[in-house]
Amino acid sequence: MAGSPGIRLTAADLSADSLARARARVAAHAPGAQVTWHHGDLHRLPFADGAFDHVFVCFVLEHLADPVAALAALRRVLRPGGTVTVIEGDHGSALFHPESADARAAVDHLVRLQAAAGGDALIGRRLHPLLTEAGFRDVTVRPRTVSADGSRPALVEGFTRRTFVAMVESVRSDALAAGLATPEAFDRGVAGLRRTAEEGGTFHYTFFKALAVNP
Amino acid sequence: MAGSPGIRLTAADLSADSLARARARVAAHAPGAQVTWHHGDLHRLPFADGAFDHVFVCFVLEHLADPVAALAALRRVLRPGGTVTVIEGDHGSALFHPESADARAAVDHLVRLQAAAGGDALIGRRLHPLLTEAGFRDVTVRPRTVSADGSRPALVEGFTRRTFVAMVESVRSDALAAGLATPEAFDRGVAGLRRTAEEGGTFHYTFFKALAVNP
Numbered sequence: 076m077a078g079s080p081g082i083r084l085t086a087a088d089l090s091a092d093s094l095a096r097a098r099a100r101v102a103a104h105a106p107g108a109q110v111t112w113h114h115g116d117l118h119r120l121p122f123a124d125g126a127f128d129h130v131f132v133c134f135v136l137e138h139l140a141d142p143v144a145a146l147a148a149l150r151r152v153l154r155p156g157g158t159v160t161v162i163e164g165d166h167g168s169a170l171f172h173p174e175s176a177d178a179r180a181a182v183d184h185l186v187r188l189q190a191a192a193g194g195d196a197l198i199g200r201r202l203h204p205l206l207t208e209a210g211f212r213d214v215t216v217r218p219r220t221v222s223a224d225g226s227r228p229a230l231v232e233g234f235t236r237r238t239f240v241a242m243v244e245s246v247r248s249d250a251l252a253a254g255l256a257t258p259e260a261f262d263r264g265v266a267g268l269r270r271t272a273e274e275g276g277t278f279h280y281t282f283f284k285a286l287a288v289n290p
Numbered sequence: 291m292a293g294s295p296g297i298r299l300t301a302a303d304l305s306a307d308s309l310a311r312a313r314a315r316v317a318a319h320a321p322g323a324q325v326t327w328h329h330g331d332l333h334r335l336p337f338a339d340g341a342f343d344h345v346f347v348c349f350v351l352e353h354l355a356d357p358v359a360a361l362a363a364l365r366r367v368l369r370p371g372g373t374v375t376v377i378e379g380d381h382g383s384a385l386f387h388p389e390s391a392d393a394r395a396a397v398d399h400l401v402r403l404q405a406a407a408g409g410d411a412l413i414g415r416r417l418h419p420l421l422t423e424a425g426f427r428d429v430t431v432r433p434r435t436v437s438a439d440g441s442r443p444a445l446v447e448g449f450t451r452r453t454f455v456a457m458v459e460s461v462r463s464d465a466l467a468a469g470l471a472t473p474e475a476f477d478r479g480v481a482g483l484r485r486t487a488e489e490g491g492t493f494h495y496t497f498f499k500a501l502a503v504n505p
Contacts, residue, residue: 167385172415200387203439204490215441220433220496224418275419281435281496
């Protein structure tokens with residue numbers, strides 16, 4: 076917000092808890108910010124057509140059964156010529172050394188569980204066709220790859236261990252309940268991923284950032 | 291070379307044919323360039339220790355059985371404080387839409403054939419540990435992702451079709467001879483990859499560019 080003085084923001088979330096945490100964070104770090112908080116579903120936003128100049132969604136579409144419908148609903152509240160930024164990951168981009176079948180299986184568990192929940196953990200590669208289908212124009216998608224290796228210990232800790240491995244560990248009981256792996260196999264997968272954060276290991280992951288225009 | 295006036299280059303290649311083509315290209319496009327041409331093996335370069343300020347290798351290590359030995363041989367001819375640039379791809383980074391088992395299998399054929407030939411088509415992710423093991427320091431590796439979609443028709447043509455799909459097609463007879471696929475299955479794989487270059491398709495591939503210092 077430092078770069079956009081006078082900006083008026085509207086934040087929407089389906090989760091009251093997430094919204095409360097966001098409010099607390101803004102109160103702490105940007106007490107003067109003009110933010111309107113909306114608790115609700117992005118498919119049914121109570122705002123007029125064309126009410127906004129820009130819409131920003133990050134790690135949202137990956138959880139939705141019909142991302143094109145969601146993008147169309149967001150486009151409705153954008154003014155003509157308004158723009159949207161969409162950021163998503165793609166678990167298929169996870170590239171690591173040492174490679175191992177166990178670690179690869181652990182990544183696949185994430186993909187399967189997200190699909191079973193109606194989402195798509197491989198959505199990053201699809202942003203261009205999704206935005207195009209939703210009626211946006213001048214769609215550009217740029218990759219942003221995180222490369223964590225011995226030259227970047229903070230990134231190894233912050234991304235490989237505390238973000239990606241932690242995410243895999245968080246679905247352990249779901250993966251076991253879904254019959255995707257035995258406890259032993261699941262734990263070997265986590266160990267294989269952890270190994271990529273040790274000396275001589277590398278871990279790479281690509282996020283996709285799309286920008287598009289409402290015609 | 292335009293940015294490095296007075297630079298003296300030495301080009302080495304195991305293939306006399308490749309060297310001849312490089313000479314012709316330099317004669318056509320940079321007739322004043324000072325280039326020494328060396329036909330030989332990079333593991334046994336006939337140059338003094340520390341003879342060079344910089345070494346550049348691109349798409350070379352992927353073909354070698356012992357990339358650390360090759361890097362060590364290149365390091366020998368670098369002066370203390372001299373630098374090396376290494377660029378390699380990684381077929382595991384190939385990410386596309388629509389995803390299909392046939393197209394994925396086609397990529398895997400490339401990986402298996404290169405492994406059978408003593409190389410490693412998944413080497414990009416390993417550049418940091420390889421350079422470190424070869425005795426280089428201050429190793430930094432940065433990804434360079436090519437993202438080809440409907441917004442970049444020239445890239446779809448030049449990279450997806452004419453580079454990647456063409457590369458897969460070029461190993462058809464080898465893949466069939468190695469028993470990796472039936473002709474029908476191989477051709478379905480090529481068709482699946484070609485589909486990613488059609489409307490609504492996307493194709494992404496990550497190259498890794500490393501810079502390191504000879505201590």
